[in-house]
Amino acid sequence: MNRVDGKLKVTGAARFTAGFKPQNGAYGVILQSTIAHGRIARMDVGKAESSDGVLAVLTHRNAPKLPGVEERISMLQNSNVEYNNQPIGVVLAESHEQAVHAASLVKVRYDFLPSKLDFQSGFVRGYPGSHIGEPGDLAFGNVEDGLRQAEVRIDQVYRTPIMHHNPMEPHATIAEWDGDRLTIHDTTQNISGHKEKLATIFGIPAENVRVVSLFLGGGFGCKGEVWSHTVIAAMAARYVRRPVKLVLDRPQMFGPVGARAQTFQHLTLGAKPDGKLMAIRHEVLAHTSYVEDYLESSAFPTRVMYACPNVSTTHRLVQLNLGTPTYARAPGVATGTYAIEVAMDELAYAIHMDPVALRQANYAEVDAHSKLPFTGKHLDACYSQGAERFGWSKRNPEPGSMREERSGLRIGWGMATETCPANSGPASALVRMQPDGRVLVPAGSMTTAVQSNARFHGHNASAGEIIEATAAIEPDESLKRKASAHSFGAVFAEVTVDPELGMVKVRRIVAVFDVGGVLNEQTARSQFIGGIVCGISLALLENTLVDARTGRFANGNLSEYHVPVNADIGEIDVSALNIPDTTFNSIGVRDIGEIGITGTAAAISNAVFHATGIRVRDLPITLDKLQAHPGSNN
Numbered sequence: 001m002n003r004v005d006g007k008l009k010v011t012g013a014a015r016f017t018a019g020f021k022p023q024n025g026a027y028g029v030i031l032q033s034t035i036a037h038g039r040i041a042r043m044d045v046g047k048a049e050s051s052d053g054v055l056a057v058l059t060h061r062n063a064p065k066l067p068g069v070e071e072r073i074s075m076l077q078n079s080n081v082e083y084n085n086q087p088i089g090v091v092l093a094e095s096h097e098q099a100v101h102a103a104s105l106v107k108v109r110y111d112f113l114p115s116k117l118d119f120q121s122g123f124v125r126g127y128p129g130s131h132i133g134e135p136g137d138l139a140f141g142n143v144e145d146g147l148r149q150a151e152v153r154i155d156q157v158y159r160t161p162i163m164h165h166n167p168m169e170p171h172a173t174i175a176e177w178d179g180d181r182l183t184i185h186d187t188t189q190n191i192s193g194h195k196e197k198l199a200t201i202f203g204i205p206a207e208n209v210r211v212v213s214l215f216l217g218g219g220f221g222c223k224g225e226v227w228s229h230t231v232i233a234a235m236a237a238r239y240v241r242r243p244v245k246l247v248l249d250r251p252q253m254f255g256p257v258g259a260r261a262q263t264f265q266h267l268t269l270g271a272k273p274d275g276k277l278m279a280i281r282h283e284v285l286a287h288t289s290y291v292e293d294y295l296e297s298s299a300f301p302t303r304v305m306y307a308c309p310n311v312s313t314t315h316r317l318v319q320l321n322l323g324t325p326t327y328a329r330a331p332g333v334a335t336g337t338y339a340i341e342v343a344m345d346e347l348a349y350a351i352h353m354d355p356v357a358l359r360q361a362n363y364a365e366v367d368a369h370s371k372l373p374f375t376g377k378h379l380d381a382c383y384s385q386g387a388e389r390f391g392w393s394k395r396n397p398e399p400g401s402m403r404e405e406r407s408g409l410r411i412g413w414g415m416a417t418e419t420c421p422a423n424s425g426p427a428s429a430l431v432r433m434q435p436d437g438r439v440l441v442p443a444g445s446m447t448t449a450v451q452s453n454a455r456f457h458g459h460n461a462s463a464g465e466i467i468e469a470t471a472a473i474e475p476d477e478s479l480k481r482k483a484s485a486h487s488f489g490a491v492f493a494e495v496t497v498d499p500e501l502g503m504v505k506v507r508r509i510v511a512v513f514d515v516g517g518v519l520n521e522q523t524a525r526s527q528f529i530g531g532i533v534c535g536i537s538l539a540l541l542e543n544t545l546v547d548a549r550t551g552r553f554a555n556g557n558l559s560e561y562h563v564p565v566n567a568d569i570g571e572i573d574v575s576a577l578n579i580p581d582t583t584f585n586s587i588g589v590r591d592i593g594e595i596g597i598t599g600t601a602a603a604i605s606n607a608v609f610h611a612t613g614i615r616v617r618d619l620p621i622t623l624d625k626l627q628a629h630p631g632s633n634n
């Protein structure tokens with residue numbers, strides 16, 4: 001089935017938040033800090049207030065006090081500055097251009113405080129860090145005993161950088177009050193969550209808040225939380241007593257609306273010469289802000305990936321004067337799967353074993369931690385089908401052995417396992433038979449997996465002569481005590497590497513997924529491909545650069561923050577086993593939106609090693625890192 005909104009989007013008829021023009025509306029422009037840590041000593045707003053068309057300038061000195069203060073975001077309630085680019089005010093004017101000009105006239109003086117910006121120094125030099133308990137730490141068996149029994153050991157550190165989401169559509173909000181009723185047009189992935197949070201912040205009943213988000217031009221997680229600009233727009237609209245439209249420009253999206261946290265992952269694998277894992281230790285350090293402890297749970301996939309009797313996973317946070325990280329596509333799982341799957345590739349080379357065979361030798365029939373059976377798992381079929389479609393049996397395992405004679409390019413083949421937890425949540429659906437024979441089916445939930453479940457029951461209820469029926473589905477909490485719910489997959493990558501320049505190109509990727517039943521093959525294929533493109537970006541391109549002196553993002557724009565374009569993407573061959581998981585839910589489907597990214601970066605990294613003999617453990621893999629180790633095997 002084709003997307004029903006496809007034509008609207010490609011013809012420009014789809015209306016995104018920033019495309020609405022409120023009647024009698026004012027325009028807001030956010031003011032942002034230019035230091036990493038300190039206090040606002042003075043804000044000179046006189047010239048801005050007297051500028052043409054300006055209605056008001058709100059700062060911490062005159063902003064209305066809010067009953068439900070949210071510490072994790074800036075609401076102009078005090079003079080504290082915790083990171084560079086933090087919202088510290090808003091200019092309101094009759095037009096956007098007038099607001100932009102007036103904002104440039106505001107002068108700010110600060111009282112500086114020491115800032116902490118160096119992530120690695122944060123844990124090497126003992127900066128204050130946070131301990132995160134369950135699910136941050138989890139262990140079973142005895143890792144030290146397992147390592148003593150192991151005759152082969154891999155002990156390495158893997159790093160991933162800060163990555164900003166950069167959806168095509170920037171964040172935007174239009175806020176309008178009618179008495180104590182608030183209507184918000186917002187770029188959000190979480191309408192119900194925004195409704196509840198805004199009601200709490202402004203001290204009004206949830207039923208008095210209406211959140212509208214007709215179309216979303218990408219989100220990838222950054223549009224899940226309520227951020228400062230949404231609250232400030234609503235605050236400003238109440239202050240000037242007219243609708244307020246506030247749209248962030250691209251540089252303003254670096255800092256105040258989240259990013260994927262950077263990680264330092266220390267992995268130790270212990271194995272027998274036949275590849276059987278005896279112990280895994282996965283220690284994760286990730287950055288967070290000084291206003292909230294956000295956990296990038298990168299060690300999560302290590303707990304369920306392989307049949308290992310002794311596993312220890314820990315997470316520690318390093319507080320930095322940066323904006324709070326947030327969910328990014330496959331949060332934690334994307335960065336963690338990269339690390340464990342590159343470590344497994346290193347183990348395969350250490351014992352001269354095929355990477356696929358190594359994974360098959362450690363295949364987990366049950367969840368290694370809980371000892372519960374999986375609701376459904378057919379990863380073995382993903383390995384075999386993926387390897388056959390890719391032509392894995394033709395691979396020469398020797399690094400640097402495969403070359404293209406005509407061009408001289410080095411060829412590398414790599415693979416990895418993919419995984420992602422299968423989530424469930426409450427859902428509701430309304431099914432209404434229309435007089436003209438059409439059926440209206442609105443639903444609300446977290447994922448297709450629970451939406452479809454609710455719709456399935458709603459359709460059943462409306463069968464026969466009933467004109468309208470509703471269904472409300474609550475997650476089966478007892479399922480967690482009976483089975484472990486995860487999706488899996490296998491991904492194979494072919495890369496070319498220019499031996500002189502070190503430039504890497506992904507030529508083709510083959511991936512096979514075990515995600516339960518597939519409802520819409522076309523939509524599923526698009527989701528898998530989209531996840532793989534994100535994985536290519538994670539492996540080779542994305543890297544937010546922080547100026548260690550100021551906390552400013554040095555590449556906070558799309559001209560210097562690199563994301564894939566069509567020329568970066570080769571052939572992508574994706575398929576799903578399409579085996580319904582009726583243990584998980586009655587319709588047999590699991591989530592598909594995130595799993596595509598999880599193993600892709602590792603497969604590419606492993607392919608680069610196969611092509612060059614150079615192991616880059618610090619993403620992204622760039623030509624300078626390959627040129628720095630000519631002829632190296634480590």
